[in-house]
Amino acid sequence: DSIANQIAAGEVIQRPASVVKELVENSLDAGARQIRIVLKDAGRTLIQVIDDGKGMSPADAQMAFERHATSKIKSVDDLFALHTRGFRGEALASIAAIAQVELKTRRPEDEMGTWLKIAATKVESQEPIACGVGTTISVKNIFFNVPARRKFLKSNETERRNIFTEIERIALVNPDIEFIVIENDLQTLHLPPANLRQRIVQMQGKNINQQLIEINEDTTLAKIHGYISTPQYARKGRANQFFFVNNRYIRHPFFHKAVMTAYEPLISASESPNYFIYFEVEPDTIDVNIHPTKTEVKFENERALWQILMVTVKESLGKHNAIPSI
Ligand code: ADP
Numbered sequence: 407d408s409i410a411n412q413i414a415a416g417e418v419i420q421r422p423a424s425v426v427k428e429l430v431e432n433s434l435d436a437g438a439r440q441i442r443i444v445l446k447d448a449g450r451t452l453i454q455v456i457d458d459g460k461g462m463s464p465a466d467a468q469m470a471f472e473r474h475a476t477s478k479i480k481s482v483d484d485l486f487a488l489h490t491r492g493f494r495g496e497a498l499a500s501i502a503a504i505a506q507v508e509l510k511t512r513r514p515e516d517e518m519g520t521w522l523k524i525a526a527t528k529v530e531s532q533e534p535i536a537c538g539v540g541t542t543i544s545v546k547n548i549f550f551n552v553p554a555r556r557k558f559l560k561s562n563e564t565e566r567r568n569i570f571t572e573i574e575r576i577a578l579v580n581p582d583i584e585f586i587v588i589e590n591d592l593q594t595l596h597l598p599p600a601n602l603r604q605r606i607v608q609m610q611g612k613n614i615n616q617q618l619i620e621i622n623e624d625t626t627l628a629k630i631h632g633y634i635s636t637p638q639y640a641r642k643g644r645a646n647q648f649f650f651v652n653n654r655y656i657r658h659p660f661f662h663k664a665v666m667t668a669y670e671p672l673i674s675a676s677e678s679p680n681y682f683i684y685f686e687v688e689p690d691t692i693d694v695n696i697h698p699t700k701t702e703v704k705f706e707n708e709r710a711l712w713q714i715l716m717v718t719v720k721e722s723l724g725k726h727n728a729i730p731s732i
């Protein structure tokens with residue numbers, strides 16, 4: 407059917423960063439509290455995600471790599487079913503088709519875990535193994551069997567940046583989850599469990615703390631919360647600007663304009679503020695570009711939300727400067 411076509415295999419996994427995103431989201435779905443991401447050569451030779459989630463039974467472990475085996479898609483709307491991240495039943499199958507995959511997993515109720523090896527979609531071996539509760543998935547030599555794709559990979563620096571972009575987006579909606587990144591045997595990132603403000607500081611550095619202004623608005627169309635930066639800290643050039651809807655990162659140029667409009671009287675045209683803005687809306691009031699890897703979203707009440715966002719930011723800036731807003 408058309409949905410299946412739209413999410414055709416290779417589309418889901420385009421680069422090491424896609425693997426990281428899919429594996430980490432699975433770990434979150436499994437209720438992990440700590441997620442370790444191990445990388446070699448910017449994910450080119452190894453991407454390993456180790457979680458302390460609920461694990462899988464031996465039968466589930468084997469099933470997990472079958473295409474559509476776990477698909478929860480019933481309609482197009484479900485493609486961005488925002489109450490659960492895992493909605494395609496496609497990611498592990500896609501990964502197993504283009505890499506050498508190993509899985510170790512154990513549920514708390516099982517005495518022994520399962521150790522599974524897969525290459526080019528075929529289960530090569532499955533045996534019991536003693537291991538901790540949770541799941542470790544190792545993805546080796548991405549695109550080993552797809553030379554065209556392998557050639558398409560960018561420099562390690564670029565692939566690494568893409569990976570960290572995904573990790574950052576995920577970490578910013580899961581501040582209470584611990585993330586550890588180990589690259590070529592060195593720990594390069596450690597985010598202990600935190601609240602949102604602390605998580606932003608962990609990611610952006612201590613200097614950002616003093617410039618954060620909390621925003622909070624509750625309307626019938628949306629709840630909006632998060633942090634914006636004081637105008638004094640707006641800088642020339644690129645800033646850290648994030649929108650999330652229902653805990654998913656989105657790009658939204660139109661809402662970006664709303665934020666900039668609120669800042670306009672306070673900063674010069676070449677400056678950009680930092681912002682971390684979270685929307686919560688009813689899932690049926692947004693429409694997502696059919697492709698699951700896209701970050702564009704259309705809101706039903708876009709104009710009204712533009713206004714709400716603009717006023718929320720403006721008032722928060724006004725309150726912060728103790729000057730009357732509007
Ligand atoms: P989806 O997440 O859309 O269901 P995936 O291909 O990403 O599809 O994963 C397939 C299934 O494998 C999941 O539904 C889940 O049951 C299981 N699974 C994958 N990763 C984990 C994990 N880290 N911990 C527990 N179960 C997992």
Ligand code: MG
Nearest residue numbers: 428432492497
């Ligand atoms: Mg998944």
